[in-house]
Amino acid sequence: MSKIKGISFRKIVVYSLFGMAISAIINSCQSASEIEMAKYLSNGKDIYLARCQNCHGVNGEGLGELAPPLTDTVFLKDNKEKLACYIKNGVSEPMQIHGKTYQEKMPAFKDLHDIDIAQVMVYITNSFGNKQGMYTYEQVARDLQHCK
Amino acid sequence: MKKLTLYAAFGMLLFGAACTQEKKLPILGDREAKISKDANGNEKIDTVYKTIPDFKFLNQDSVEVTQDMFNNKIYVADFFFTSCTTICPVMHRNMKTIYDKYQGNPEVMFLSHTIDFKYDKPSVLKKYAQKLGVDGPQWQFLYGDKATVYSLAKEDYLVAVQEDSAATDGYVHQGWLVLIDKHKRIRGAYDGTKTEEVEKLKSDMDVLLAEKD
Numbered sequence: 001m002s003k004i005k006g007i008s009f010r011k012i013v014v015y016s017l018f019g020m021a022i023s024a025i026i027n028s029c030q031s032a033s034e035i036e037m038a039k040y041l042s043n044g045k046d047i048y049l050a051r052c053q054n055c056h057g058v059n060g061e062g063l064g065e066l067a068p069p070l071t072d073t074v075f076l077k078d079n080k081e082k083l084a085c086y087i088k089n090g091v092s093e094p095m096q097i098h099g100k101t102y103q104e105k106m107p108a109f110k111d112l113h114d115i116d117i118a119q120v121m122v123y124i125t126n127s128f129g130n131k132q133g134m135y136t137y138e139q140v141a142r143d144l145q146h147c148k
Numbered sequence: 149m150k151k152l153t154l155y156a157a158f159g160m161l162l163f164g165a166a167c168t169q170e171k172k173l174p175i176l177g178d179r180e181a182k183i184s185k186d187a188n189g190n191e192k193i194d195t196v197y198k199t200i201p202d203f204k205f206l207n208q209d210s211v212e213v214t215q216d217m218f219n220n221k222i223y224v225a226d227f228f229f230t231s232c233t234t235i236c237p238v239m240h241r242n243m244k245t246i247y248d249k250y251q252g253n254p255e256v257m258f259l260s261h262t263i264d265f266k267y268d269k270p271s272v273l274k275k276y277a278q279k280l281g282v283d284g285p286q287w288q289f290l291y292g293d294k295a296t297v298y299s300l301a302k303e304d305y306l307v308a309v310q311e312d313s314a315a316t317d318g319y320v321h322q323g324w325l326v327l328i329d330k331h332k333r334i335r336g337a338y339d340g341t342k343t344e345e346v347e348k349l350k351s352d353m354d355v356l357l358a359e360k361d
Contacts, residue, residue: 054238063241065279104279107233107316 037122037134044123047116051109052124060128068095068102071128080125080132084117084140085147114140171355173327176334177306199332200304205261205290205297208273213288215332222356223257224349225326226340227301227309229264230276234316235323239340240280243325246350247287255357258287261301263309263319265294306337325349329356 049058055067062069070076075097076083085091090108094101112120118137125132177198185191202215224246228236243258250256262268268276273289294311301309301321309321327336327349335356338349 054234054241057241063237064244064281066276067237105231 033134040119040122040134041126043116044119044121045127047112047120048123051112052120055106056124060124065100065102066104067106068097068100068104069128070124071130072097073130073132076125076130077132080135081143081146083121084114084143087112087117087120088144089147113137114144172359173329173335173352173356176337197331197333198304200328200334201300203292203296203300205292206270207291208270208277208289210270213290217285217288218257218259218328218332220330221255221257222330222335222353223259223328224353225259225261225305225328226324227261227263227297227305227307227321229262229317229319230268230272231264232317232319235341239323239325242340242343242346244280244282246325246346246353247282249350250353251286256286256353260287260289261297262289262291263294263297263301263311263321265292265297306334327352327356329359 048056055063056070057063057067060070075095086106087109089110090106092103092105094103096102109117114137118135118140121135121140124130125135175197179195179197182194182196183191184194200215204212204214207213224243226239226243228239230236240260243260247258262273268291270291273291277283277287277289298309301307305324305326307322307324307326309319311318312320323340324337325340325346326334327338329335336349336352338345338352340346
């Protein structure tokens with residue numbers, strides 16, 4: 001009786017330890033990616049304020065018809081893989097944002113590295129009412145190979 | 149002793165009253181003394197302040213504009229160019245908030261001189277104004293040749309401007325918003341890229357409008 005009890009007790013301990021280990025791994029992974037995302041957001045915000053805010057506004061509101069707002073979540077999502085090219089090489093083509101056509105010229109930011117572009121992209125796509133999650137510098141590198 | 153305190157109190161009251169007198173903005177720029185004779189032949193000395201000289205430029209509607217347009221008005225002036233990607237968007241974002249505040253006020257005008265004599269022809273200025281959300285004559289965008297505009301900036305509005313092929317967009321200039329009174333005198337210069345300074349400009353404009361000359 002006591003032997004059976006002992007075995008089952010040991011089993012319980014082993015299983016629960018195993019379970020705890022698993023959940024510890026999952027939890028630590030989650031917080032590592034959260035920390036990564038927070039880092040992207042905060043660096044991205046610095047880049048945004050220094051380089052983009054003059055035209056796009058502190059709240060992503062844009063500037064008249066001279067610079068479009070960054071609040072059209074659908075546009076940003078549909079054109080996600082083009083954004084890195086827009087930022088790195090500049091852009092001047094008609095764009096439909098909030099149903100309005102903008103055609104102006106955005107300058108190229110040749111000096112921004114893939115990581116900077118990824119960070120500023122994560123910032124704009126998770127601010128001003130957007131919530132689109134992470135975008136890594138590896139994805140930026142891939143996107144930049146397909147610029148027109 | 150009691151009398152003394154009374155006088156002191158009276159003096160303090162007077163002083164206090166003097167301090168609450170009508171607020172006035174300083175007059176900026178060089179000044180000189182001019183001696184003239186009045187009707188009775190007595191000499192008197194007037195201080196002559198620096199004023200913005202007359203000019204003649206084309207505006208966004210390709211109409212020739214002189215200082216007559218600004219007679220009896222206070223105005224805010226700046227120097228910019230339409231393809232500027234650095235400070236101009238901020239300056240004009242801020243200047244637009246001033247424009248919105250005084251829109252329709254017949255005593256207030258706005259004047260932006262382009263320093264890009266190559267590209268910013270009146271039609272370009274017109275498109276820019278419309279895209280900024282400015283329509284109508286209260287905000288004038290003026291085009292002129294390099295020598296005239298640059299000397300007006302440096303000598304008269306005291307704003308540094310220059311062509312510079314090493315700069316991001318080919319020109320460098322300061323972001324001052326310069327406040328001019330009804331006698332064409334400079335009454336303030338504010339950093340148009342800083343929202344605090346732009347707020348100060350707005351309240352100074354109210355002071356200037358209330359000023360009795």
